[in-house]
Amino acid sequence: MAPFEKWFLSSSKESLENYEAMIGGMTEMIKRHYHELKSPYTHIDVDELSNLVNRSVYFSEYEQPLEDLFDDVQAVVLDHSLHISHPGAMAHLHCPPIIPALAAEVMISALNQSMDSWDQSPAATYIEDQVIDELTKQIGYRSSSSGVFTSGGTQSNYMGLLLARNEYCHAAFSIDVSEEGLPLQAKKLRIFCSEKAHFTVRQSAAQLGLGMNAVVSVKCNERHEMDIENLEEAIREVKAQGNLPFAVVATAGTTDFGSVDPLFEISELAKKEGLWLHADAAYGGALLFSHKYRERLKALERADSITMDFHKWFYQPVSCGAFLLKNSAMFKHIQLHADYLNPEEDEHVHLVDRSIQTTKRFDALKLWLTFRAVGTNEYGKMVDHTIETAKQTAEHLRKQRNITVLNDPYMNAVVFRYVPDTLYVDCQKQQHYENKLNQLIQQHLYEKGTFIMAKTKHKEQAYLKLTMLNPMITVDTVATQLEEVVALGKELEKKEERLRERSVIG
Template structure:
């Protein structure tokens, strides 16, 4: 056993010591982002970062946003506003004041069949139930298929159901797949759907000159989820919710005389609680701000580009070895593959079960030995292993070593 794994699938240790220092400072000061009078300087800094992010994603001047705990909260906010906007615009109904309208059981939210589970979770928490989420089939690259989307919308219409929102994923958890944003934006506009983009994983590509084009069309979204503890390399918790038109924050705005009185708004005093589902929350924007001051956008871009390059080279290594099967060419930095064992006996009844057993045991053994921690997923009835390459210090030699260990273990298990 070695004292430190050579390669870790979800290793978060880039050269961002200032972000960790900011984390300590945030905890030590115990500063809350409720209102202006509690944290005026922090309010200004967060708003400046939100404005910068909106500009980066191509949003207009009327855009706004707020920092969140991460992708789960941001996705919830996107669907919350989608629901309430539909109620107000098309039913003349205030969900905030009146609760769910009689039509709510017919509301539907569309997303790809490999979208994040928090879409279903948000639907449940919003009182619509998981049954409100309609999965749309994906193509061979695990991206939502626009043709299937159009057919699904037609079926919903025939069933007298009411589509209210469409969710696009920019970086699926397993494959890093990016849904076809321009086509989805057109369909959303045609059908008067709120378009929410879950860019928790892939949103950081906006910082890369080489890979920003993969986000083409994201500026058409009504709302965007960004999660900074992934390719922005920040300590958790740290995320953001961006809104194309700030007027939609009015759907959830509430005032309390002891916290954010209406007189503050009249005087132009910003109270961030009016656009958040949290009251007391941490000054997490400080981490991203300090990191940007330390590295700059180019520093972030270099780390992102390095890990994507490594994923491409890793995929080539895997594809060149007949004992491995590559599940997909990496779109970002996730590489999904499996070891392919030879069937034990010609009479073996279930070679797939045998292959799954071998891959699970490989992963477990590497972890127990302290050599590597690999992620695991499943495609259909087959178990796969996964590299999620987030550490810019990981080299191709590190990956080659892990692949050699996997092959040696596989052969030993056979």
């Protein structure tokens, strides 16, 4: 046997047996754990968890028995992770991974393709290219479009604004930013997005050297969508100040409400004003496959660039996203050729020519296997089912005496709050009390481990949020879990009453 052969995949018996022992052992451990799983989370005190990690996580000098490794993984990782595949976990845009994609991850890790140059990933390069082509067809882009898989929405939003900035500087100032750097006028460049847009718009502006002050926040309407009249007014004001509008970001699925900005109206205004339109469909891109709600992405194809996250509503393991571009020629703004990697004269497809990443995973395999195994028809039913479940849940909540629902679910997010019977004369004190109460409800239920919700704020008021991505969630189960919210709210109110009584007596 060659030295070290058991530790690497090869044709040898020792290699394949060790691979089977490691992968098979992990698979059996996961199967056992999920067979016995009763709740999404088992709480442990932070100090206790830290001590457990300190005892188990170290570099051993010599080979350790697999049984010891598996015991530590079970005790440290499986026993104390948040299990998002459990229907009780519905806090964030954090999806249960679909089984075909989990199977794909096994092959992705074994083949370990690097998706920068063709010679490192010959089949994988063309598979990713074809999957991108399938996505652009779903969007309604023409054959001149293109795209690339990314680590997620942060990278995709950054790429959209990077290309928008460089194209504007080239057209307006005849400056190649990649070669010459930013022009003096860059401090006047402005980006528009709604007040509910993802924070990565501001983050991207900062990283692009424009500063967060370059982002103009546009007020939303009562449906939490960018208000088109407010956008028009904001553009007029920016131009009157002598500044330079160059891009607008339309959100197709806000984090809290799942709202979709008016894509058609924004695209018309962007065309009139000569603005690059980037659509952040990290959340809402799944509606492309919906049987009932696809029209909610009407005019998405008018965007110059699009963000889509598959590790949200497409049920892909983290990380898995894509950046789609209407005019593939715009990738010229990030291309740089290296003789050892992607020489300019080479005729092969090199995905590094479309990416700000060099080494990149073969994540396209996950999405391809998912749609081959499940089918777009079944997947579309999953999308619709989660929206219907969210709508029914919101309707159930509206019937509860101590609950206020903030939104009519446009996707599968429900935002609500517990409203106590306890009243303070002072309005500020009342708001502080109600906010603290809702935050405590979320925290207590998280620590109990049975019902995992998120918390958010709207107009200085604290709210609870259900992000109902999991198609295994049922209305009946959620109704039972929501009884815990009300019961806990009542219990916390009684504690507050006792504290007030003691304060008066004191």
